[in-house]
Amino acid sequence: MGTALMIALLIGAVAYLVLGPGKDGERPRRSRAARTKPSPDVPDWLRGRWAMMDGCRPGDGGLFPRWYFDPMTEFQARRLTEDGMTFSPSLTKGQASDLIGLGESPDDEDLEVLRFFKRPLRGMNKARARHEVAVLFQDEANRRAWEDRPATDVQREFYRFFGMSLQAGLPKRQADAEISQKLSAAQAESDPRLDHWRTLAQLFDDFSDAEFREGYDMKKPSLQAIRKAAEALAAEAGWEAVDSDGVAERLLETHPSLQK
Known part of the structure; x- marks a missing residue:
């Protein structure tokens, strides 16, 4: 067998091993999902969240808002780069927002929801809090429970401070309305208690x-x-003299058990 023929056969064998068979036996191409495989920076829970996107459509009222499926913005790409995150350029706007949120504190509103449903908050970040709230509210019973939740402790203190009747089991939405009315009336009447x-x-x-x-x-x-x-x-020096430092000192005087 000639040297040229042997070289040709050798090249063909190598090509077969590297490229695989053609036509019917052609190796499948990598899917888009494979090309956009999450980087090691993505925690398991977030990988699970992104996996839920497959059966969702923009604006279907589910876990993901319509904007979640928009393309990632230039600002988001710069932010991720500045944060040292490894990411695919084909990320959606929502996915980029999730990655950014991994390094930010949760919104107060989301924390309020999670506390109400007694969810653990240790290590919570903005992205995960937002996701867990969205999952909670997929359940109609949870949505009703949140809408019917009782008035907050601060709201109840408002009623006591202004001498308003405080009913047992006062719903928060009712307290919101009554407090709003009281604040408007206090403003119109120049009630000094408003500043207090x-x-x-x-x-x-x-x-x-x-x-x-x-x-x-x-x-x-x-x-x-x-x-x-x-x-x-x-009562001793007027409300103008009341501040957090003074109250802290008074509390430690009257409630020694508060001292650690």
């Missing part, structure tokens, strides 16, 4: 902040304890 309430609401926010409490090495006080401490200080 704003001070009190700020106190509630401050004492819900673990970092603020850490500055005083104190446990989280009840809203009622905060309100009473603020009212006591206001």
Whole structure:
């Protein structure tokens, strides 16, 4: 056998092994899903979320809003690059938003929903919180429970502060409406308690902040304890003198058990 023929046969054998058979035996092409396989940066729960996209259509009212299926924006691509994320250029706008959300804190609204349904919050990020809320609200019973949830502790303190009748089992949506009416009336009447309430609401926010409490090495006080401490200080020096630091010191004086 000539040298040229042997070389040709050898090249053909190598080509067969590398490329595989043609026509009927042709190797299948990689699918689009394979080309856009999530990078190692994508946690398992998010891979599962993206797998749910296959049976969804834009705007079908399910887990994914219509914009989720739009192409990734240039801003998102730059942000992912800046964050050091490995990603496919064919990501959707929603997928890119999920990746960005892995490094951001959850929205307060989503946290409120998760707390209501007693979901664990340790290690929660914006993307996962948003996903878990969407999954929860796929269940009609959960949607009804959320709509019919009771008034919050802060709302109940509002009723007490303004001397309003507080019924047992007050629904939040009813409290929202009645509080809105009361605020409008207080504004129209120049009720000084409106400014006092704003001070009190700020106190509630401050004492819900673990970092603020850490500055005083104190446990989280009840809203009622905060309100009473603020009212006591206001009776002594006026509401203008009431601030979070003064209330913290008063609480530690009157409630030593709050000290860690």
